[in-house]
Amino acid sequence: MSIKVNGVSKNFGKFQAVHNASLEVAPGCIHGLIGENGAGKTTLIQCIVGIYKSDQGEVFIDGKSVWENDEAKQMIGYVADRNQFFKGYKVKELVDFFEAMYPNFSRKDFERYNEIFKIKVNQKVTQLSKGMQMRVSFMLHLASNPKVMILDEPTSGLDAIAKKQLLDLLIEAVEEKQMTVLISSHHLTELEKICDEVTFIHQGRVSYQSTIDELKSSIKKLQIVFEDEAPEGFMKWSEFVNIEKLGSVYYAITDRYTQELENRLRKVGARIVEPIGMNLEEIFIYTDGGRREASHE
Numbered sequence: 001m002s003i004k005v006n007g008v009s010k011n012f013g014k015f016q017a018v019h020n021a022s023l024e025v026a027p028g029c030i031h032g033l034i035g036e037n038g039a040g041k042t043t044l045i046q047c048i049v050g051i052y053k054s055d056q057g058e059v060f061i062d063g064k065s066v067w068e069n070d071e072a073k074q075m076i077g078y079v080a081d082r083n084q085f086f087k088g089y090k091v092k093e094l095v096d097f098f099e100a101m102y103p104n105f106s107r108k109d110f111e112r113y114n115e116i117f118k119i120k121v122n123q124k125v126t127q128l129s130k131g132m133q134m135r136v137s138f139m140l141h142l143a144s145n146p147k148v149m150i151l152d153e154p155t156s157g158l159d160a161i162a163k164k165q166l167l168d169l170l171i172e173a174v175e176e177k178q179m180t181v182l183i184s185s186h187h188l189t190e191l192e193k194i195c196d197e198v199t200f201i202h203q204g205r206v207s208y209q210s211t212i213d214e215l216k217s218s219i220k221k222l223q224i225v226f227e228d229e230a231p232e233g234f235m236k237w238s239e240f241v242n243i244e245k246l247g248s249v250y251y252a253i254t255d256r257y258t259q260e261l262e263n264r265l266r267k268v269g270a271r272i273v274e275p276i277g278m279n280l281e282e283i284f285i286y287t288d289g290g291r292r293e294a295s296h297e
């Protein structure tokens, strides 16, 4: 099922936390939400899952508006960044609760996931560590077999092994159940591995959107060595978002890499032009979280 966020804005008093944000996730795709602390990711997510009412705009799951629509909300699994479980509940009582609440909940699935995550179901959930609570929340929501899964920093607080296990299970669910996923994370290396597309948010606004493949083919670090001196004004070429010089080598980051750019560099005396791929984390840092691209629009 698709997710469509259409021009959503959310204010807290006079402060606008999310401004006219739009994004779309096609069925069976994994979409990453990236942004600095306080960018507005959680607020946008809470508008998407129907916790907050947007001041403007609307959210649709499979074409149905989410706000005050229990049918649409039933299709969403929401793993929040801070879990608020019922006080005093044991894990096994939460399993009973989810089974009663969600028609597609599978106890068998939960038990299979718990063979991996190994949580003692007789323990009170509030007595579990942060990472263990996240495991419980993830297992409960995944076992509910939602059509759409929305996860807000699900791997923060997880150890490296649990992180990998969670992401593997998520990918398995996308492949086997055609689940649609929106995931926010500060761990860009892991997002890069699992996402088809990403949206960068900066100060409440969408600053950049792209598929991972497009992003990596358009944003490159070029290693450039000139025959003699660099041409006049080279450091200010508008194709580059950042240029550093180390000895005789220029390292220039471009967000508009094309073969023509390479040809142009050779014409002005570049002896070596070597494009080096960048990972998502480097792209986020060097483009100021996608702000540079937004300025070209």
Ligand SMILES: Nc1ncnc2c1ncn2[C@@H]1O[C@H](COP(=O)(O)OP(=O)(O)OP(=O)(O)O)[C@@H](O)[C@H]1O
Binding pocket: 012, 015, 017, 035, 036, 037, 038, 039, 040, 041, 042, 043, 044
């Ligand atoms: N209930 C609220 N009342 C007032 N301001 C809020 C409220 N919730 C969030 N904000 C503000 O909205 C902005 C966006 O916060 P949000 O939690 O959405 O950011 P985030 O991108 O999820 O950040 P992080 O990566 O640190 O979790 C912040 O400036 C925050 O202080």
